[in-house]
Amino acid sequence: MSTKFMIIDGSSLVHRAFYALPILSTAGGIYTNAVYGFTTMLLKLLENVKPDAVAVAFDKSRITFRNEFYQAYKAHRQATPSELAEQFSYVRRLVEAFGIKVLEEAGYEADDIIGTVACQAEQHGFDVLIVTGDKDALQLVKPGVQVMLTRKGITDLEVFNPETFFAKYGITPKQFIDMKGLMGDPSDNIPGVAGIGEKTALKLLQQFGDMEAVLQHLDQVSGKKLQETLANSVEIALLSKKLATIVCDMPLAFEAESYKFQPDMAKLQELFILLxxxxxxxxxxxxxxxxxxxxxxxxxxxxxxxxxxxxxxxxxxxxxxxxxxxxxxxxxxxxxxxxxxxxxxxxxxxxxxxxxxxxxxxxxxxxxxxxxxxxxxxxxxxxxxxxxxxxxxxxxxxxxxxxxxxxxxxxxxxxxxxxxxxxxxxxxxxxxxxxxxxxxxxxxxxxxxxxxxxxxxxxxxxxxxxxxxxxxxxxxxxxxxxxxxxxxITVDTEHLKTINRDLSAKIEKLLAAIYAISGEQFNVNSTKQLGALLFDKLQLPVIKKTKTGYSTDAEVLDKLLGRHPVIEYLLNYRMLTKLKSTYLDGMGILVNSLTGRIHTTFNQTVTTTGRLSSSEPNLQNIPVRTEEGRRIRELFIPGRDWNLILSADYSQIELRVLAHMSDDANLIDAFRQNQDIHTRTASEVFGVSMAEVTPPMRSKAKAVNFGIVYGISDYGLSRDIGVARKEAALYIESYFSRYPGVKKYMEQSVAMAKEQGYVSTLFGRRRYLPDINNSNFSLRSFAERTAMNTPIQGTAADIIKKAMVDVYALMQERRLKSRMLVQVHDELLFEVTEEEKDEVASLVKQAMEQTVELSVPLLVDVNTGENWAAAK
DNA sequence: AGACTCACG
DNA sequence: ACGTACGTGAGTCTT
CATH class of the missing domain: 3.30.420.10 (Ribonuclease H-like superfamily/Ribonuclease H)
Structure with missing residues (x-):
């Protein structure tokens, strides 16, 4: 198999690329169109030709040996535009990163180097391919040396070997020089013989072979006029030929090894990024x-x-x-x-x-x-x-x-x-x-x-x-x-079966009662059928509609409580079937029969705020809010070689983060004093002392606090606590007057989003909000609430993630047997041994509280128990 | 596939 | 006048 040697006329291709492509530049202002065009060509050549050896030749200076005997050579060429000149240094760096040898010699044109190296390589047994945009190089074509010429632009390439060259021009490559000598070449400022054009030159060469033969046999040239012209132009003809002849015997040492193509991937990637x-x-x-x-x-x-x-x-x-x-x-x-x-x-x-x-x-x-x-x-x-x-x-x-x-x-x-x-x-x-x-x-x-x-x-x-x-x-x-x-995490499957049987019986009884009261059997799970019963047959008032019909959700049913006895049964039915299908049946089939454990998937790339999510099964939404629901938590127990479940949860982490990020003096004060935050907020909003805060006041203040974190709106708050919108607006106004730093912070968050298009957390996590300037009220409002909520929710997520890294490292360092099991946004769950219980408790509390220093303390509650429900 | 409902923080 | 509280996943029914 022959080895391929590719020689590229760098100067020529870079010029071609520059004029073929529109001006491009990087964000930093580096012009790149010529470099880019050249690089794509080079890559294409490397991919298609698969050369074993490669070289790229450049013109080094404008003055060459040709100027010594003909000053005007290429004299009228326009100066290279600076947009192009600047790109040559990047081209050179790229070629070097590709591991390709760069050839240039003072006093010589790229063509001469190419001619010389092509001859040397051919003599060393290489198959040579010259790539250029300059037709002059066609004179180098011979057996073992092909020339690839760009046609128009930079992608259209034509390959010449002696046969295809002759087929196209009707002369040999060597005669190509004589042609140029006779005709001249205005682009290079080669004079040629005045009055001789392509037709005449071709005729002469076909008759005599080369220029020297023509000049020696002037008498045989047909036409007196032409004979005279030639006789008067012998010197200029020979000079022109000399100018057009590419030098193939420059004094260059040929070391085949030095042309071996060896790209430096790291350097190339670096340059590609830069450009x-x-x-x-x-x-x-x-x-x-x-x-x-x-x-x-x-x-x-x-x-x-x-x-x-x-x-x-x-x-x-x-x-x-x-x-x-x-x-x-x-x-x-x-x-x-x-x-x-x-x-x-x-x-x-x-x-x-x-x-x-x-x-x-x-x-x-x-x-x-x-x-x-x-x-x-x-x-x-x-x-x-x-x-x-x-x-x-x-x-x-x-x-x-x-x-x-x-x-x-x-x-x-x-x-x-x-x-x-x-x-x-x-x-x-x-x-x-x-x-x-x-x-x-x-x-x-x-x-x-x-x-x-x-x-x-x-x-x-x-x-x-x-x-x-x-x-x-x-x-x-x-x-x-x-x-x-x-x-x-280990699941108590026996207990699961017991609870499931218990629940099934209760559901069956509820179902029978629902059928009896409503006077018909129907699919209670179907909102459509349930809606028909409640709002058509029983004529109960329609509280809320959905896109497709009546809403029958818990909020609606709550409002209908007392208006018909079936409602209470329905609410219970809904709750119990949810527990059964999602948590008992659904989770049951995910318990590994060999280990008795459940292996959730923690997804690290799902949420837009930086939180984790959990699926198959979701262990981050195990019931806790109702008594019946909490029984599900009893199912999560320590594994055989452990003794206890340990739970550690951040107290009010989001509001503490808000205190820190808003730098609100009042909110910071509340946390520094470790007050009950909802009671404190009630006292501020309702203008009473903390001792005077009643349970309804505290509960409203709690809703206000949630609203603040979510990106408050009077509409949302009024809906949540069931007061008029005006009243809700009043609470918000009152809140902001008592916590002006929070107000300012929220406004800043939205302003920042509008200005830079994203908001970020304390640790730099970003979220882009493309709708923040949308003319659609709904979309824009949503983006604004997100701008307020994401830095808070996201920072809390950053903090617990960092705490996990710290806790895990400490546990490994101390070679503890206890293990981290689950993360639920502000809570970490572990299975611990009896001996390690106290050590883990203090280690975890310490690490979680100290993982970041805010302007308010972070507080972590730690509890242990024989199951998740008991670790509270 | 999408809507609805509901479990969690 | 507008019309949603922020972030998720799963089961069920309907189209």
Whole structure:
């Protein structure tokens, strides 16, 4: 197989690109259109030609040896515009990052270097390809040397070999020089013989062969006039030919090794980011595949099952610099706690392999994962860590998770799949195997894509001030959530069955009573049928309507209480069936039959505020508000090797955060004195002493406090506490006059959102509010309330997340057996041993209260019990 | 798939 | 005059 040598006329292509593309510049004002055009061409060439050796030649100066004997050579050329001149240094840096040798010599044009190197390479047995936009280079075509010429623009390319050249021009490449000598070339200021054009030159050369032959046999030239013209122009003809001749014997040493193409992926990514070539980054990943590392080349990518040897992994390990990351992407099936790992793709600087779990060098992969000196990046680190926990293999030093990065950059997005991210951030086409995340091809693509996304995300995180939140809180939390999911929480299944039987009996009785009172059997779960009974047959007053009919929700039923005996039964029925279907039946089937535990999924990228969410089952909405509901909490018990459930919850964390962020003196005072905040608010709003606050006053004040946190509106408050809107407005006015700092803070939050388009938490987490200036009242109001609520809810979320990181680290440090089980926004749940109970209680309380220092103290209540209900 | 209802913070 | 309290997930019925 022959080896390919590609020589590019950098000067020519950059000029072409500059004039072919509209002026582009980065946000920082760097002009990039020529660099961009050149880079896309270079990438395309590397992809299509797959050269083994590459060089790029540049003109070094305007003055060359040709000026020595002909001053006017290229003299009338316009000066390079500064917009283009500035781009050459970036082109050079790019070429160097690509690991491509740059050629330039004082006194010579790029063409001469190209001619010289082309001849040398051809003599060394290379297949040479010259790429240029300058037709002059066509004279270099010969067996073993092809010229690729840009036609119009920069994408249309035409390849010439001796045959295709002759077919097109009817002369040989060597004669091309004679043509130019005779005709001249106005663009280069080559004079040529006056009065000889293309037709005549062609005729002469076809008859005589070359210029020298023409001049020696002037007598044989047809036409007296032409003979005279030529005779008078011998010197100028020979000079013109000399000017047009590309030098092929410059004194240049040829070292084949120095032209070997070896891209530096890290440098390239850096430059692409700098120049804002995001869309080109993924093209880098294909560059070196199976190319530069011989050990990998043998098992050439990307076939599905790749046998990888220990040496291959050693190569990867070798190419891992201390500041570089290993991208990993596991292929898994099933879910926690019955997860199977089929294999894993790993990639380092574009060199990727897929290793099946049953292959000989799987241990090599596991040792890479366990090696804390090798930083890992992945997409969905929790999945990776769950996989490792499943195998009982440690995975150390998770440094970057693209799913978390994408979430922090854009928390309102709903789809953080790699496919979407590569499209969104790398402008990459959808991966064809994307539907099959089980496939090894997908995994290899995924690992490379993660690497390509890394610099983009890293830069975005840093420029948005999100990196510390990312690296110090969110990424460490990934491992903790994985541990919590894998560990699970034990459920008392016997007790579950008992409660379920009990509930079923009660529901059956209620159902019978409902049928008896209403005089008909119907589906009570159907709001449509229930509405027909209540509002058509029984003629009860319609309190509220929904889009599709009558509303029958608890609020409506509450208002109908006493108007008909069936209402009370319905309310109870609703409550009990909810408990049964969602919490007993629904959760029951999710208890693992082997471990007796439930393994929820904690989602770290769902909420727009920064909170976690929990699903399958949702352990963050286990009933607590009613007596019947609290029985569900009795089902959550410590595992066999533990003794107690410990619960630690922040007291009024959101209002404390508000006190801190608003810097309201009155609110701060309330918390510094550790007063009952709702009583204090009642005293302020109603203008009475705290001792005079009555229970209804306190309850109203409590609603006001909630309203404040949610982004208050008189309408919402009036609806919640059942007073006239005017009265609600009065409470709000009164509140703000007593807490002016809070009022100012809320106004600032909205103003900030309107100005910069987003609001942020104490830790820098952002939420964008595109509707904040919308002319639609409803949408705008919603955005305004969000602007008030998100910094508070989000900061509280930041705080408990940071506390989890602190608590987990301390528990590991002290090698405690007790384990963190669940997070419920302001509460952490643990299973603890009797011996560790006191230590964990004080450790947790301390860590949670001290994780951040606010202008008011954080207060954590800790309780233990034999189950979740008892730990209150 | 969307609406409704209801569980939690 | 406008018309929603903020953030979630799950079960059930209807279309």
């Amino acid at each position: 804002e070539f995001q869309s080109l980054i993924p093209r880098l990943t294909g560059l070196t595949a199976g190319k530069t590392i011989p050990a990998l080349e043998e098992h050439s990518l990307p076939t599905a099952q790749i046998a990888v040897s220990a040496e291959d992994l050693a190569e990867i390990r070798k190419s891992l610099r201390t500041d570089s990351c290993l991208a990993v992407f596991p292929v898994v099936s099933g879910a926690v706690p019955a997860l199977t790992v089929d294999g894993m793709a790993v990639s380092c600087q574009g060199q990727a392999v897929y290793v099946p779990a049953d292959s000989a060098c799987w241990d090599g992969i596991l040792s890479l994962l366990a090696d804390s000196s090798v930083a890992k990046m992945t997409h969905d680190g929790k999945q990776l860590l769950n996989s490792c926990r499943q195998m009982g293999a440690p995975c150390r030093h998770l440094a970057f998770d693209t799913i978390i990065a994408a979430y922090l950059i854009e928390p309102s997005a709903t789809d953080y799949s790699l496919n979407v991210l590569s499209h969104q951030y790398l402008s990459q086409m959808a991966n064809v195997t994307a539907g099959d995340s089980q496939s090894s091809d997908f995994a290899v693509w995924a690992a490379r894509t993660i690497e390509a996304l890394y610099p983009v995300f890293r830069q975005r995180l840093e420029s948005a001030g999100l990196f510390s939140l990312f690296a110090d809180i969110e990424v460490p939390l990934v491992d903790i959530l994985s541990a919590m999911e894998t560990g699970g």
